[in-house]
Amino acid sequence: MRIAYLIAIVITIFLGLASRKWSLLLPSFVAQNAGDMLWAMMVYFGFRLLLVRKSTLTSIWLSFLFSFGIEFSQLYQEDWINQIRGTTLGALILGKGFLVADLVRYTVGIIIATVLDKMALTFTSRN
Secondary structure, rough: OOOHHHHEEEEEEEEHHHHHOOHOOOOOEEEHHHHHHHHHHHHHHHHHHHHHOOOHHHHHHHHHHHHHHHHOOOOOOOOHHHHHHOOOHHHHHHHOOOOOOHHHHHHHHHHHHHHHHHHHHHHHHOO
């Protein structure tokens, strides 16, 4: 299962970066929301990869704690962390500014990842 979660992470990262790079080619709603949703999906798949023997619920809760924690950390605006956020990797991981809408996007992303995970587990257990 770890390989499947690693593949899910790589695909999700690719889609997330693509949604930012080619945002002008996407419908406005998708361009505005896909990146944050995909980021939260990647967080979920990451926890599933690390905690493959734990329950799905554990990964769901940790994904919410991590994602919401990162978002609320954006309320902290000191020079040292803003310098990190000013880099490409820092912005991708830590974000730049707190938005309540991001909490909704993370929630949707985690729900979608959970549904996809459950569907994949159901499909693989049948075979």
